[in-house]
Amino acid sequence: MQNVEQNVQPALAVSDLNVEILGENGAFPVVSDMNLLVRPGETVCIVGESGCGKSMTALSLLRLLPDSARVASGSIRIQGEDFLAMGQRQVEDLRGDKIAMIFQEPLTALNPVLTIGEQIAESVRQHRRLGRREAFARAVRCLELVQMPDPERRARQYPHELSGGMRQRAMIALALACEPKIIIADEPTTALDVTVQAQILGLISDLQKRLGTAQILITHDLGVVAEIADRVIVMYAGRRVEECSVYELFDNPLHPYTIGLMGAVPHAASLRGEAEAAPERLTDIPGTVPPLWDLPKGCAFAPRCPGASARCLTERPPFIEKTPGHFAACWEHDNV
């Protein structure tokens, strides 16, 4: 939360959000004590592995949680307005207009029986008083904006006629159709080939520079984080364990989980021009993520943590500012 002007109203402010899933044996938390502030023009990445609560966080921000889950407490403010207090009608007005989502798998997120142009036009007409023809023309302009090759023709095609990369462009065009202030992207490049991923990442950052949207990007890939984030939140077992600027995260990660993740990723850059040897070992994180309905009593990461002490096993560490702008939940680094 440094380098962002404090006097600008945040596009999105989440405070003390708790989301729970209603299971057979009662409710258990999937997102706990989430706080999140995103300002216009800023990209916040939420990183973590499967089951850490990052996708549930994203869905709750659009009030798209599945029936089995609910927001237990907390507030979500979109440009100052209380999103959770709104009625269904108001939510639908806002969704797609001020806040929009880009999903991971465009083939399942797009409607297979409507052309790309029709889908974008439909979304535009939902929020703007435009005729069919005008809305379709706007759809074509949106496709131009996302640099879709041959937008006039593509607008008349169905999702299955497009390649994976073009589908993802179409979905981004759909999200941008009403010029939202906030975009939430859930693993937007995970289903794509690496050369196409590069194009889509390029596109997302270009568009943000031009349009000044506030972005939340959910990913498991630290490489994507390094390419695109301003600020990063690392989640583990439903909680934030670390939050800081992207530079600080890569220069000076504090939480043992973050450090473990960084050591666990083999990345191509490491070998460019460096000595070739037999593959050395990766620093793996032993064990697996604990199930959310059976979390350890203390720090959720303690059973896998190389530096865990007795205190870590019994008391949950608070999420506090360790150095200016750098937050972490760990009993270590208390005196940093």
Next chain:
Amino acid sequence: MSDIAAPNTASPLLSVENLKVHFAIRSGVFQRQVGEVKAVDGVSFSIDAGETLGLVGESGCGKSTTGLALMGLVKTTGGRIGMRGSEDVTQMRSVPRSYRRRMQIIFQDPFSSLNPRQKVRDIIRAPLDIHGLGTAAERRAEVAKLMSLVGLRPDQADNFPHQFSGGQRQRIGIARALALKPDIIVCDEPVSALDVSVQAQILNLLADLQKQLGLSYLFISHDLGVVEHVSHRVAVMYLGKIVETGSKKAIFSKPLHPYSELLLHSAPAHDPRKRHSFSAVSDDIPSATRKPSGCAFHTRCPLATDICRQIEPVLEQKADGQSVACHNR
């Protein structure tokens, strides 16, 4: 390890020559053949004992089909697969068990590749049963040994696959592949479905097993970081053909083929201070069903000239055992 060290005078453990797998496209009432997909179109490579060859490329390039063809799981259209001490299997109607024993496979998805109704014990034992190896007691002991070898607790042998996490299931798949003491394991995207922290565990396990048992791997992956980490040598595939091959160091430090360069430049840098300025422009990406003439990469290649549009380049040997199929390099 790599082909620079120890010039091997003996024939390599596995040599694949001009392997082709074509699929017919059928359509209409009479299912007449209207075309064909050349999924693998003249692929040659070799693997030495104890060596890992990384086969890298994007979806649809034919890398998985190559692995399946080696296993005899898809029918080959042409070419030769030679394993030291075994006959060429491509001409046979069915792959003999003596060959199958020497080559095993680990699949990408640890959920769909294990029978949910079988106990782990039976899954791991199946290859021993099929090949009739050992007595019942010996097989039982072997299962326990294999489970500890891959880091599973032998007392979990009576559990079912759904009782294990993704990483543990992949360990079960590895134990099953090891049961017959193969020489080569085809690893088809073995860590792509796993979380990063678990991915590292499996990659470390595969490296340990290679050292312990002297295994060779054909490691198929789209992930450059993973390929770089595990491989001794690397082959880059594009639309059914190997466009470049060489030592890991050569491919990652001085790639010659423009496609290899594009792949490397597209990989995120893992350093926010070295951000790429990725171009948002889409290029026209062809597929195996509509393969461009000449060099298949010419539609995306910055160096493409007239000759590239007309004549298909062949893989040519350059320095240090690096080979590239490009008219301009």
